[in-house]
Amino acid sequence: REFTVRPEIMEFDPYKPGLTIEQIQAQYGLDTVIKLASNENPLGVSPIVQKTLDRNAAKVFRYPENHSPRLTEAISRHVGVPKESILVGNGSDEIIDMLFRMKARPGKSNVICYENSFSMYRMCAKLAGVEYREVKRGEDYELPLDKLAEAADEDTAMVIVTSPDNPTGLAAGIEDISVLAGVLPKDCLLVVDEAYIDFVWPPESYTPVQAYDKFDNLVVLRTFSKAYGLAGLRVGYGILPQPLAALLKNARIPFTVNLLAEDAAIAALEDDTFYNETLSVVMRGREYFTEELRKLGCKVWPSQANFVMFEPTKPAQSVFKALLRKGIIVRPLASFGLGKNIRVNVGTDAENKQFIRTLGDIL
Ligand code: PMP
Numbered sequence: 014r015e016f017t018v019r020p021e022i023m024e025f026d027p028y029k030p031g032l033t034i035e036q037i038q039a040q041y042g043l044d045t046v047i048k049l050a051s052n053e054n055p056l057g058v059s060p061i062v063q064k065t066l067d068r069n070a071a072k073v074f075r076y077p078e079n080h081s082p083r084l085t086e087a088i089s090r091h092v093g094v095p096k097e098s099i100l101v102g103n104g105s106d107e108i109i110d111m112l113f114r115m116k117a118r119p120g121k122s123n124v125i126c127y128e129n130s131f132s133m134y135r136m137c138a139k140l141a142g143v144e145y146r147e148v149k150r151g152e153d154y155e156l157p158l159d160k161l162a163e164a165a166d167e168d169t170a171m172v173i174v175t176s177p178d179n180p181t182g183l184a185a186g187i188e189d190i191s192v193l194a195g196v197l198p199k200d201c202l203l204v205v206d207e208a209y210i211d212f213v214w215p216p217e218s219y220t221p222v223q224a225y226d227k228f229d230n231l232v233v234l235r236t237f238s239k240a241y242g243l244a245g246l247r248v249g250y251g252i253l254p255q256p257l258a259a260l261l262k263n264a265r266i267p268f269t270v271n272l273l274a275e276d277a278a279i280a281a282l283e284d285d286t287f288y289n290e291t292l293s294v295v296m297r298g299r300e301y302f303t304e305e306l307r308k309l310g311c312k313v314w315p316s317q318a319n320f321v322m323f324e325p326t327k328p329a330q331s332v333f334k335a336l337l338r339k340g341i342i343v344r345p346l347a348s349f350g351l352g353k354n355i356r357v358n359v360g361t362d363a364e365n366k367q368f369i370r371t372l373g374d375i376l
Contacts, residue, residue: 021142028136031344043340049368050342052179052209052320052358054242055294059287062243065280069273077272080262084275088250091282094225097255100262101278103269105208105236105249106133111261112232112251113137116202117170125164126173127157129180129350131206134173143170154181154314154351158189162196171202171232177209180349180356182299182316184213187224194228202257204232208249209318211240211288212295222252229254239319240291241281246274295319298359305369309376320358322346326376329355335375341368 017023031050038046058066081101089096102108110133117124119142126134128147138145148160161172174193176185185205194203210216222233233252238244248270253261281287302321306313312324325332333345333355344356359365 021139025139028132029348031342034342037337037340037342041338041340046340046342047360047364047367048342049320049358049360049364050344050356051244052239052318053244054239054291055298055358055360055364056242056287056291058242059281059284061284061287062277062280065276066273069276073272075272077268077270077275079267081270081275084248084270084278085250087279087282092222092252094222094252095255098225098252098258100251100253100258101270101275102249102251103271103274104238104247105206105234105251107247107269108234108249108251109133109204109206110137110140111265112171112202112204113141113143115261115264116257117141117143119143122168122170123166124171124173125161125169126175127161129154129346130173131175131179132348154183156183156185158185158193162193165198165201167198167200169198169201171204172197173204173206175206175208177213177317179208179318180320180344180346180351180354181314181322182209182318182320183314184317187218191224191227194224194231197230202230202232203228204234206234208234208236209239210235211292212299212319213317214296225252232257237278237281240288240295241278242287242291243274243277243281246271246277248274248278294361295359298362298365301362301365302357302359302369306372309369309373311376320356322351322354322356324354325372329353332372332375336368336371339371339375341371343368 034046034048084101085096085099088099123144123146124138125146127150135145148157148164150157156178165172174185197203236249299316299321303313306323310326314322329345336343346354346356
Protein backbone atom coordinates (compact mmCIF):
# COMPACT_ATOMS: atom_id res chain seq x y z
CA ARG A 14 0.00 0.00 0.00
CA GLU A 15 1.29 3.46 -0.88
CA PHE A 16 0.59 6.38 1.38
CA THR A 17 0.49 10.01 0.42
CA VAL A 18 0.66 13.17 2.48
CA ARG A 19 0.62 16.84 1.46
CA PRO A 20 2.87 17.06 -1.66
CA GLU A 21 5.39 19.43 -0.07
CA ILE A 22 5.82 16.98 2.82
CA MET A 23 6.47 14.10 0.36
CA GLU A 24 9.54 16.02 -0.86
CA PHE A 25 10.77 16.64 2.65
CA ASP A 26 14.45 16.43 3.40
CA PRO A 27 14.40 14.93 6.91
CA TYR A 28 16.48 16.26 9.78
CA LYS A 29 19.52 14.04 10.22
CA PRO A 30 20.91 14.16 13.75
CA GLY A 31 24.46 12.86 14.29
CA LEU A 32 25.11 9.19 15.00
CA THR A 33 24.65 7.94 18.56
CA ILE A 34 27.43 6.54 20.71
CA GLU A 35 25.86 3.06 20.45
CA GLN A 36 25.71 3.23 16.63
CA ILE A 37 29.39 4.19 16.40
CA GLN A 38 30.39 1.48 18.88
CA ALA A 39 28.59 -1.18 16.83
CA GLN A 40 29.82 0.12 13.45
CA TYR A 41 33.50 0.43 14.37
CA GLY A 42 33.73 -2.29 17.04
CA LEU A 43 34.77 0.18 19.73
CA ASP A 44 34.45 -0.17 23.52
CA THR A 45 34.62 3.51 24.37
CA VAL A 46 33.43 6.44 22.34
CA ILE A 47 33.73 10.17 23.07
CA LYS A 48 30.86 12.23 21.72
CA LEU A 49 31.65 15.88 21.05
CA ALA A 50 29.05 16.39 18.34
CA SER A 51 25.78 17.70 19.79
CA ASN A 52 26.86 20.49 22.17
CA GLU A 53 25.65 18.56 25.20
CA ASN A 54 26.80 19.22 28.78
CA PRO A 55 30.23 17.63 29.45
CA LEU A 56 29.39 17.12 33.15
CA GLY A 57 26.30 14.99 32.54
CA VAL A 58 23.33 15.45 34.89
CA SER A 59 23.23 17.70 37.96
CA PRO A 60 22.99 15.54 41.12
CA ILE A 61 20.09 17.68 42.34
CA VAL A 62 18.23 17.08 39.06
CA GLN A 63 19.00 13.36 39.33
CA LYS A 64 17.40 13.23 42.81
CA THR A 65 14.36 15.14 41.59
CA LEU A 66 13.93 12.72 38.69
CA ASP A 67 14.17 9.72 41.03
CA ARG A 68 11.62 11.23 43.39
CA ASN A 69 9.17 12.03 40.60
CA ALA A 70 9.36 8.75 38.69
CA ALA A 71 6.40 7.40 40.68
CA LYS A 72 4.21 10.31 39.57
CA VAL A 73 4.39 9.76 35.83
CA PHE A 74 0.96 8.13 35.66
CA ARG A 75 -0.41 11.69 36.19
CA TYR A 76 -0.65 14.28 33.43
CA PRO A 77 1.59 17.30 33.93
CA GLU A 78 0.02 20.72 34.55
CA ASN A 79 -0.70 22.43 31.26
CA HIS A 80 1.71 25.28 30.30
CA SER A 81 4.12 24.31 33.16
CA PRO A 82 3.01 27.08 35.57
CA ARG A 83 5.60 26.32 38.28
CA LEU A 84 8.47 26.27 35.83
CA THR A 85 7.14 29.43 34.18
CA GLU A 86 7.23 31.16 37.60
CA ALA A 87 10.73 29.87 38.29
CA ILE A 88 12.01 31.13 34.90
CA SER A 89 10.25 34.46 35.44
CA ARG A 90 12.10 34.93 38.75
CA HIS A 91 15.38 33.70 37.28
CA VAL A 92 15.36 35.91 34.19
CA GLY A 93 13.55 38.88 35.74
CA VAL A 94 10.69 39.19 33.25
CA PRO A 95 6.94 38.82 33.97
CA LYS A 96 5.59 35.28 33.81
CA GLU A 97 3.00 36.37 31.24
CA SER A 98 5.87 36.78 28.75
CA ILE A 99 7.22 33.26 29.16
CA LEU A 100 6.26 30.28 27.08
CA VAL A 101 7.78 26.92 28.02
CA GLY A 102 8.18 24.30 25.31
CA ASN A 103 9.31 20.78 24.48
CA GLY A 104 12.79 22.07 23.75
CA SER A 105 13.21 25.51 22.23
CA ASP A 106 12.60 23.63 18.95
CA GLU A 107 8.91 23.54 19.88
CA ILE A 108 8.79 27.31 20.36
CA ILE A 109 10.54 27.83 17.00
CA ASP A 110 7.98 25.55 15.34
CA MET A 111 5.06 27.32 17.05
CA LEU A 112 6.33 30.73 15.96
CA PHE A 113 6.56 29.61 12.33
CA ARG A 114 3.15 27.96 12.30
CA MET A 115 1.28 30.66 14.18
CA LYS A 116 3.00 33.91 13.23
CA ALA A 117 3.71 33.35 9.53
CA ARG A 118 1.00 32.77 6.86
CA PRO A 119 1.52 29.86 4.44
CA GLY A 120 2.20 31.11 0.92
CA LYS A 121 2.08 34.74 2.07
CA SER A 122 4.82 35.39 4.61
CA ASN A 123 8.56 35.06 4.49
CA VAL A 124 11.09 34.50 7.26
CA ILE A 125 14.66 35.77 7.01
CA CYS A 126 17.83 34.37 8.50
CA TYR A 127 21.41 34.21 7.28
CA GLU A 128 23.03 31.32 5.44
CA ASN A 129 24.79 28.41 7.21
CA SER A 130 22.40 28.47 10.17
CA PHE A 131 20.70 26.01 12.50
CA SER A 132 18.70 23.72 10.19
CA MET A 133 15.54 23.79 12.32
CA TYR A 134 14.55 27.22 10.96
CA ARG A 135 14.54 26.02 7.35
CA MET A 136 12.76 22.84 8.37
CA CYS A 137 10.01 24.70 10.27
CA ALA A 138 9.58 27.11 7.36
CA LYS A 139 9.01 24.21 5.00
CA LEU A 140 6.58 22.52 7.39
CA ALA A 141 4.65 25.77 7.79
CA GLY A 142 4.60 26.48 4.03
CA VAL A 143 6.49 29.73 4.53
CA GLU A 144 9.20 31.17 2.27
CA TYR A 145 12.63 31.01 3.91
CA ARG A 146 15.12 33.68 2.78
CA GLU A 147 18.80 33.50 3.52
CA VAL A 148 21.05 36.54 3.60
CA LYS A 149 24.78 36.19 2.86
CA ARG A 150 27.20 36.24 5.79
CA GLY A 151 30.35 38.35 5.86
CA GLU A 152 33.64 37.17 4.30
CA ASP A 153 34.60 35.24 7.39
CA TYR A 154 31.06 34.12 8.28
CA GLU A 155 30.37 37.24 10.38
CA LEU A 156 26.69 37.68 11.29
CA PRO A 157 25.23 40.13 8.71
CA LEU A 158 22.80 41.94 11.02
CA ASP A 159 22.62 45.05 8.81
CA LYS A 160 21.66 42.99 5.76
CA LEU A 161 18.81 41.26 7.62
CA ALA A 162 16.95 44.55 8.00
CA GLU A 163 17.53 45.40 4.32
CA ALA A 164 16.06 42.07 3.23
CA ALA A 165 12.87 42.46 5.28
CA ASP A 166 9.66 43.67 3.61
CA GLU A 167 6.00 44.02 4.59
CA ASP A 168 5.49 40.25 4.20
CA THR A 169 8.33 39.36 6.57
CA ALA A 170 6.89 37.63 9.63
CA MET A 171 10.20 37.11 11.45
CA VAL A 172 13.89 37.77 11.26
CA ILE A 173 16.04 35.26 13.14
CA VAL A 174 19.44 35.84 14.70
CA THR A 175 21.27 33.05 16.53
CA SER A 176 23.57 34.50 19.15
CA PRO A 177 25.93 32.92 19.99
CA ASP A 178 25.63 31.42 16.56
CA ASN A 179 25.52 27.72 15.73
CA PRO A 180 27.87 26.58 14.15
CA THR A 181 30.37 29.47 14.14
CA GLY A 182 30.20 30.41 17.84
CA LEU A 183 30.18 34.12 16.88
CA ALA A 184 27.92 36.40 18.93
CA ALA A 185 26.04 39.60 18.13
CA GLY A 186 26.42 42.58 20.45
CA ILE A 187 23.45 44.02 22.32
CA GLU A 188 23.78 47.33 20.44
CA ASP A 189 23.50 45.66 17.02
CA ILE A 190 20.50 43.61 18.16
CA SER A 191 18.82 46.75 19.49
CA VAL A 192 19.44 48.62 16.23
CA LEU A 193 17.99 45.73 14.23
CA ALA A 194 14.91 45.47 16.47
CA GLY A 195 14.31 49.18 15.98
CA VAL A 196 14.41 49.23 12.17
CA LEU A 197 12.37 46.16 11.22
CA PRO A 198 9.02 46.68 9.46
CA LYS A 199 5.87 46.88 11.58
CA ASP A 200 4.52 43.39 12.43
CA CYS A 201 7.94 41.79 11.90
CA LEU A 202 9.34 39.95 14.92
CA LEU A 203 13.02 39.80 15.77
CA VAL A 204 13.69 36.29 17.13
CA VAL A 205 17.02 35.99 18.94
CA ASP A 206 17.88 32.35 19.52
CA GLU A 207 20.02 32.31 22.65
CA ALA A 208 20.50 28.55 23.02
CA TYR A 209 24.16 29.18 23.92
CA ILE A 210 23.83 32.48 25.80
CA ASP A 211 25.03 31.01 29.12
CA PHE A 212 28.53 30.60 27.70
CA VAL A 213 29.00 34.21 26.60
CA TRP A 214 31.74 36.21 28.24
CA PRO A 215 31.34 38.88 29.58
CA PRO A 216 27.62 38.09 29.98
CA GLU A 217 26.29 41.66 30.17
CA SER A 218 27.52 42.66 26.73
CA TYR A 219 25.22 40.35 24.84
CA THR A 220 21.89 39.43 26.36
CA PRO A 221 18.90 41.09 24.61
CA VAL A 222 16.76 40.49 27.70
CA GLN A 223 18.06 43.92 28.69
CA ALA A 224 16.32 45.25 25.60
CA TYR A 225 13.15 43.38 26.44
CA ASP A 226 11.26 46.38 27.83
CA LYS A 227 12.31 48.66 25.01
CA PHE A 228 10.91 46.66 22.10
CA ASP A 229 7.51 45.12 21.51
CA ASN A 230 8.77 42.96 18.63
CA LEU A 231 11.51 40.98 20.37
CA VAL A 232 11.41 37.21 21.05
CA VAL A 233 14.25 35.54 22.93
CA LEU A 234 14.65 31.74 22.86
CA ARG A 235 16.52 29.78 25.51
CA THR A 236 17.05 26.14 26.36
CA PHE A 237 17.80 23.77 29.22
CA SER A 238 19.61 21.42 26.79
CA LYS A 239 23.08 22.95 27.06
CA ALA A 240 24.29 24.68 30.24
CA TYR A 241 21.63 22.92 32.35
CA GLY A 242 22.32 19.44 30.96
CA LEU A 243 18.73 18.42 30.14
CA ALA A 244 18.93 17.77 26.37
CA GLY A 245 17.19 14.40 26.66
CA LEU A 246 14.27 15.78 28.67
CA ARG A 247 13.46 18.44 26.05
CA VAL A 248 12.79 21.76 27.79
CA GLY A 249 13.23 25.26 26.41
CA TYR A 250 11.41 28.56 26.60
CA GLY A 251 10.67 31.77 24.81
CA ILE A 252 10.45 35.29 26.23
CA LEU A 253 7.81 36.97 24.10
CA PRO A 254 5.76 40.16 23.98
CA GLN A 255 2.88 39.39 26.38
CA PRO A 256 0.01 39.58 23.83
CA LEU A 257 1.86 37.16 21.54
CA ALA A 258 2.61 34.74 24.38
CA ALA A 259 -1.11 34.75 25.29
CA LEU A 260 -2.13 34.03 21.69
CA LEU A 261 0.32 31.16 21.26
CA LYS A 262 -0.77 29.61 24.59
CA ASN A 263 -4.37 29.53 23.39
CA ALA A 264 -3.59 27.64 20.23
CA ARG A 265 -1.10 25.03 21.30
CA ILE A 266 -1.25 21.31 21.89
CA PRO A 267 -1.54 20.62 25.65
CA PHE A 268 1.01 18.84 27.88
CA THR A 269 4.02 19.04 25.53
CA VAL A 270 6.37 19.61 28.47
CA ASN A 271 6.30 16.40 30.46
CA LEU A 272 5.94 15.96 34.21
CA LEU A 273 9.56 14.93 34.81
CA ALA A 274 10.93 17.74 32.65
CA GLU A 275 9.11 20.51 34.53
CA ASP A 276 10.47 19.58 37.96
CA ALA A 277 13.92 18.75 36.57
CA ALA A 278 14.19 22.18 34.95
CA ILE A 279 13.10 23.88 38.21
CA ALA A 280 15.77 21.88 40.07
CA ALA A 281 18.37 22.73 37.41
CA LEU A 282 17.74 26.46 37.92
CA GLU A 283 18.44 25.98 41.62
CA ASP A 284 21.72 24.08 41.21
CA ASP A 285 24.18 26.97 40.98
CA THR A 286 27.13 24.71 41.75
CA PHE A 287 26.53 22.48 38.72
CA TYR A 288 25.79 25.47 36.48
CA ASN A 289 28.93 27.36 37.50
CA GLU A 290 31.08 24.25 37.19
CA THR A 291 29.67 23.72 33.68
CA LEU A 292 30.57 27.28 32.70
CA SER A 293 34.09 26.97 34.02
CA VAL A 294 34.70 23.62 32.24
CA VAL A 295 33.31 25.04 28.99
CA MET A 296 35.25 28.29 29.09
CA ARG A 297 38.49 26.52 29.98
CA GLY A 298 37.86 23.92 27.25
CA ARG A 299 37.10 26.34 24.45
CA GLU A 300 40.24 28.34 25.24
CA TYR A 301 42.26 25.10 25.20
CA PHE A 302 40.70 24.03 21.87
CA THR A 303 41.28 27.43 20.29
CA GLU A 304 44.96 27.44 21.24
CA GLU A 305 45.70 23.80 20.46
CA LEU A 306 43.81 23.74 17.15
CA ARG A 307 45.74 26.82 16.03
CA LYS A 308 49.00 25.10 17.02
CA LEU A 309 47.95 22.21 14.73
CA GLY A 310 47.64 24.70 11.85
CA CYS A 311 43.81 24.77 11.78
CA LYS A 312 41.83 27.93 11.23
CA VAL A 313 39.68 28.51 14.33
CA TRP A 314 36.78 30.93 14.84
CA PRO A 315 36.58 32.74 18.19
CA SER A 316 33.68 31.09 20.02
CA GLN A 317 31.26 32.38 22.64
CA ALA A 318 29.49 29.00 22.81
CA ASN A 319 30.26 25.54 24.21
CA PHE A 320 31.81 24.45 20.89
CA VAL A 321 34.43 25.62 18.45
CA MET A 322 34.32 25.68 14.64
CA PHE A 323 37.58 24.99 12.84
CA GLU A 324 38.93 24.29 9.37
CA PRO A 325 41.40 21.40 9.53
CA THR A 326 44.51 21.22 7.36
CA LYS A 327 43.10 18.11 5.62
CA PRO A 328 39.60 17.65 4.07
CA ALA A 329 36.98 17.85 6.83
CA GLN A 330 35.06 14.74 5.81
CA SER A 331 38.18 12.54 5.89
CA VAL A 332 39.20 14.01 9.26
CA PHE A 333 35.69 13.31 10.59
CA LYS A 334 35.89 9.68 9.42
CA ALA A 335 39.40 9.19 10.81
CA LEU A 336 38.26 10.55 14.20
CA LEU A 337 35.25 8.20 14.14
CA ARG A 338 37.48 5.19 13.56
CA LYS A 339 39.37 6.23 16.69
CA GLY A 340 36.16 6.60 18.68
CA ILE A 341 35.63 10.37 18.65
CA ILE A 342 32.41 11.83 17.22
CA VAL A 343 32.49 15.45 16.04
CA ARG A 344 30.16 17.31 13.66
CA PRO A 345 31.29 17.82 10.05
CA LEU A 346 29.48 20.90 8.77
CA ALA A 347 28.50 19.95 5.20
CA SER A 348 24.82 19.98 6.24
CA PHE A 349 25.28 23.63 7.29
CA GLY A 350 26.80 24.41 3.88
CA LEU A 351 30.26 24.65 5.46
CA GLY A 352 31.86 21.52 4.00
CA LYS A 353 35.42 22.58 4.84
CA ASN A 354 34.73 22.96 8.53
CA ILE A 355 34.14 20.86 11.64
CA ARG A 356 32.37 21.73 14.91
CA VAL A 357 33.60 20.16 18.11
CA ASN A 358 31.97 20.75 21.46
CA VAL A 359 33.87 21.06 24.71
CA GLY A 360 33.99 17.81 26.68
CA THR A 361 35.60 17.01 30.01
CA ASP A 362 39.25 18.07 30.33
CA ALA A 363 40.34 14.46 29.68
CA GLU A 364 38.11 14.15 26.58
CA ASN A 365 39.39 17.45 25.23
CA LYS A 366 43.01 16.29 25.60
CA GLN A 367 42.26 13.01 23.89
CA PHE A 368 40.54 14.79 21.01
CA ILE A 369 43.52 17.11 20.44
CA ARG A 370 46.03 14.23 20.72
CA THR A 371 44.05 12.09 18.26
CA LEU A 372 43.53 14.97 15.82
CA GLY A 373 47.26 15.71 15.99
CA ASP A 374 47.97 12.09 14.92
CA ILE A 375 45.55 12.41 11.99
CA LEU A 376 46.73 15.80 10.61
N1 PMP B 1 18.68 26.71 18.67
C1 PMP B 1 19.95 26.41 18.38
C2 PMP B 1 20.80 27.44 17.74
C3 PMP B 1 20.47 25.14 18.67
O1 PMP B 1 21.73 24.83 18.33
C4 PMP B 1 19.64 24.20 19.29
C5 PMP B 1 20.13 22.83 19.68
N2 PMP B 1 20.75 22.12 18.72
C6 PMP B 1 18.32 24.54 19.55
C7 PMP B 1 17.88 25.81 19.26
C8 PMP B 1 17.34 23.56 20.10
O2 PMP B 1 17.46 23.36 21.43
P1 PMP B 1 16.41 22.46 22.21
O3 PMP B 1 17.15 21.27 22.64
O4 PMP B 1 15.97 23.34 23.35
O5 PMP B 1 15.27 22.16 21.29
